[in-house]
Amino acid sequence: MQSILAAGIYGIFSIIGGIIGYKSAGSKVSLISGTICGLLLLLAAYLQFQGQILGLTLAVVITSILVIVFAIRLGKTRKFMPAGLMVALGLIALAIMLFQLIGR
Known part of the structure; x- marks a missing residue:
């Protein structure tokens, strides 16, 4: 349940x-990438809620990519x-997700 949240x-x-x-800097890239990644994470949460391991895997992958991009x-x-x-x-979310993944 924690990884879904x-x-x-x-x-x-x-x-x-x-x-x-987008509003502060006029960055269409921020708007598009933020929306796509956010929607993928919401989809991952939904899939996890449905009991599909794919949801947790997707969440870990997307969150890991975002943490790397934002760290750079x-x-x-x-x-x-x-x-x-x-x-x-992202690191907090990733830790929660990985604990859930390892605990399976």
Whole structure:
């Protein structure tokens, strides 16, 4: 159950972050990538809720990719917002998901 919440919450943060990136910097890439990743994470949460292991696997893969991307961005910009926040939230979500995956 915790991994379902982790994927869903991180997915919502991804969508919101993409919208904020678009509104503040006019970045269509942020909007598109944030929305796609967020929707994939919400799909992963739904699949997990349905009892499908594919959902947890998808959530781990998408979250891992986002953590890497935001860690690289944090290294370049040295700004906590938004990259640092997304790395921190992503690592928490990833830890929850991996504990769930290992516990199966």
